[in-house]
Amino acid sequence: MMGCMGGGGSRPFYASLLDMPELTPEARRIIEAEAQWRIGWGSQAVNVAQVRLYQALAANDPAAMLQAAAGIREGLLRLESGTAALRAVETGTPPRQFALAWFRDQMAIPASEASPMVMNDGPWGLFWYHLTTMAFLAVALILALLIQYARMRRIGGLIARLTPTAAGSAPGVARAPGAAFVASATASPNTGTASPNTGTASPDTVPATARKPWSGKLRVAAIFRETANVKTFRLMNPGGGHIPFTFQPGQFLSFSAEVDGKPLRRAYTIASSPCQRSYVEVSVKREEKGAESRYLHDQVAIGDSLQVSGPSGSFTFTGEEADSIVLIGGGIGITPMMCVIRCLTDRSSPGDIFFLYGARSVEDFVFREELEYLEKRHANLHVIATMGSVVESTWRGAQGPISREFIARSVPDIARRRIHICGPPAMMEAVQASLLELGVAKNKIKTEAFGPALGRAPSGPEAADDSPPLPEVAVTLPTATAQVEFSISGKTGALGPDQCVLEAAEANGVAIDFSCRVGTCGICVVPLKAGTVTMEVEEGLPAEDKARGMILACQAKSVGNLVVEA
Ligand code: FES
Known part of the structure; x- marks a missing residue:
């Protein structure tokens, strides 16, 4: 196109046309002159090339034939561009548009793609096509950023909800x-x-x-x-x-x-x-x-x-609360410890895990094979067990209660470690006393016990347990000194100083709904009509409910008389 639309002067014809946005009389004159010249030049070039072609055919000269064909082609293009220019002038087409249409025609660009190029100019010398495209891309970019921002906010909220925090670690x-x-x-x-x-x-x-x-x-x-x-x-x-x-x-x-x-x-x-x-x-x-x-x-x-x-329950340890853990369990109190041990070994938690376990006998050593297996696979797991009585001749471990000496020789540097204890109350009292003697701070000891309602050394049939005999612990069992009246059922019962309202209700056939019995679920909440209570755990009691006189029956204790709406 550049060749055929190029004029004989220093500036190509098409470039001159692009400078003519309107078909002014001056532009019309210039284009008509150029077109006439192209038509004349093209016609003459075609005639001359035709003659040369005849001669080449007669001489059977292929090179000359090709040269003659090229001459015919160039002449036709000039002729065509001239007639097209004249045609455009006749129809009043603006020169710039005509030049672009010619360009498109010569480059075989489909009209649908080229059409934006012939649209009117936009601001800043840009085509509307370009401006529209840029605007579309800008809008798409802003939308993508907004969507990404919204996604990050949702992910952040989800992580905050699932990440363990002081108030809760998992939904519900x-x-x-x-x-x-x-x-x-x-x-x-x-x-x-x-x-x-x-x-x-x-x-x-x-x-x-x-x-x-x-x-x-x-x-x-x-x-x-x-x-x-x-x-x-x-x-x-x-x-x-x-x-x-x-x-x-x-x-x-x-x-x-x-x-x-x-x-x-x-x-x-x-x-x-x-x-x-x-x-x-x-x-x-x-x-x-x-x-x-x-x-x-x-x-x-x-x-x-x-x-x-x-x-x-909040007697939990995930491995993140401290760099090592000492688990001390007695009898069936091994269950929360197994959960912690299985979890930490599943996660290959790097901190030291000491598990001190006391069972009544080797036959009552729950999960013994699994613990031995895990200990072999995990160098940071140390299981040290003691049996109350030993019949099995192959038992090489300790015998007797979980004493201060047993703890001291089983766990190095125990005063700096976090400790969890689970077992019957008497065992826990003894173990806690030993730990305090070994210099462990109270706030490093977390406990959960299984035992009778009074939370004291068990006696009688209820004291039966798989843990080994306990060291002597001076225990004074409390006696009931107060009464609790259940105003709806009309029943009244004794309330021992270590007895909670829920236990008194159960003892007197008064129905109070409950679930966790550890003060976390809030299901046992009841109105307190008279008296004062203490509650060791109040997680399940919102402050506003407490202010309205509600209590957790599974936690509420008193040394004075109470009236409870139940
Ligand atoms: S039973 Fe769950 S808080 Fe009392």
């Missing part, structure tokens, strides 16, 4: 990192029941408002016998897939059932690792006096559905 899970509480079970001492009902919140306990735990049915997928009287129940989602909640190592689930027409509700610590999302396991010791444990051991079979709610 009450958690107070490092919270310590002493606990005891109402009716099934040492049954693997984590139904703590008294508590001493540690300094880092963080109050939280009541949260509704997950509640629903889980299917019994497998049952494993661990020892003569301990079974593990593996529970799975009836619909398949992951279990429908997450939990922290050390939390527990509440189980509800109706046995012989009576509603039962008991809590059991989760023993499986939270890394295992396909199932959750609880290990339960069968107690002759424990209706729920007998029901689970004797009646529940694979394929049955169990009503479960939870998880609850």
